[in-house]
Amino acid sequence: MSHYTPRNFTLPADYCFRGDPRDAAESAADPYIFSRAAVIAVDVALATGRPLLVAGPPGCGKSRLAETMAAVLRWNFVYQTITSRTRLEQLTVEVDHLRRLNDAHLAARSLQRALADRDEEYYNPGIFWWAFDAHSARRRGLPESVAGPRSEPRFPGVERKLPDEAREGTVLLLDEIDKAEPDLPNDLLEPLDRGSFGLPDGRTLRAQDGAQRLTVITTNRERELPPAFVRRCVTLLLAEPSREALVAIAAVRAPQAEKTLVEKVADRIEALRQELDESGRRPPGTSEFLDAVNTCQQLRIAVDSPDWEETWQQIELVTLRKPMVTEDERSRPA
Structure with missing residues (x-):
């Protein structure tokens, strides 16, 4: 897909806005990665005034x-x-x-x-x-x-x-x-x-x-x-970002996180989307993905640690799945 250059505003070639160095408050904000569709839509809105x-x-x-x-x-x-x-x-x-x-x-x-x-x-x-x-x-x-x-x-x-x-x-x-x-x-x-x-x-x-x-x-x-x-x-x-897009977002929003950790969490997001969609529940979004990555990073939970699977299950439960009822309650007859 060819690169689109917006006419009414300026972005870097990678569509990632990292803040304006002329404005300390704005440059301190979290970076934002635009999709190509978003760049074109914003440009059209500015051109038409709609x-x-x-x-x-x-x-x-x-x-x-x-x-x-x-x-x-x-x-x-x-x-x-x-x-x-x-x-x-x-x-x-x-x-x-x-x-x-x-x-x-x-x-x-x-x-x-x-x-x-x-x-x-x-x-x-x-x-x-x-x-x-x-x-x-x-x-x-x-x-x-x-x-x-x-x-x-x-x-x-x-x-x-x-x-x-x-x-x-x-x-x-x-x-x-x-x-x-x-x-x-x-x-x-x-x-x-x-x-x-x-x-x-x-x-x-x-x-x-x-x-x-x-x-x-x-x-x-x-x-x-x-x-x-x-x-x-x-x-x-705006659709849910793909696995590759999630990894790219984490590289900008959570640059200290290990790549193996980011990829592992991105894999779980993809699997959960299909599972939760089938059960009628809302799948985790980008913000929840970043919560899970940052949690593992802050708590120093490494992918290759012996207790990874057990610890990750609990992190996944509270950051991605977020159940409001227990499995026993879900299976109980109405």
Whole structure:
């Protein structure tokens, strides 16, 4: 298969991003090995401006793809994990009715704080607002001339690192969209398609002109997504890495591990995938493979030691198999 060179970002020839030496925090992050399919899909998403919908089993690197691309591009990274309770307003803008009610009570009792003159002071910008226009989000949409309270980010991806307005773009990650209520994906079509959403006062908040953005949406495929939503995305299916790919990943992520150990664990992963698939259980992913390799390395459990088989069986049980019931319980009649 010929090598593909991305047009919208730069990677080494081996597709392994080891961090940016210009940024100590990012260069300290774990290296990430891109698949050829991932490189092309990201390049297409950047070229078209479409969201990148990444599907695959847990632990295959879907979320890390988004964070790594933020480091590759040197863009801001903001994210939110979707749950069954996530609403569109949480992702765009909510009105803090509780604070407004509290201010109204204080004003009525002639205490120190009066009710704010402007509705915007009670806006809580959501993750889309921070991705579209971080400067406006900090001001809750208030004009520059108004000396009102500034907004504090309420999302983990923003709290960890405030968006830097000097950076050229933003990578926005919506993690596990399949956990959402069925209507939410279609509710997201306006901000995803048009780069805009409505504010409670009737105005429309639009993404800054010229601002670059890569939206990555992940799904474990636990629920089918609406066709209209999928059609608007560039799609990428991340499969479980092959044995050879696992060995290559370990060479980068666990370089101190002995090659014989890595190959032995990779062999067990392949065997377990077939066994657990047949029994209807989820097979171990890349992160669990690395857990097993690092465990053996840290505990100095050598492949050629006399007690390898016995010790490995226990390590395999707790890092790869992870049974929630005993064999006796599994065989017991219902």
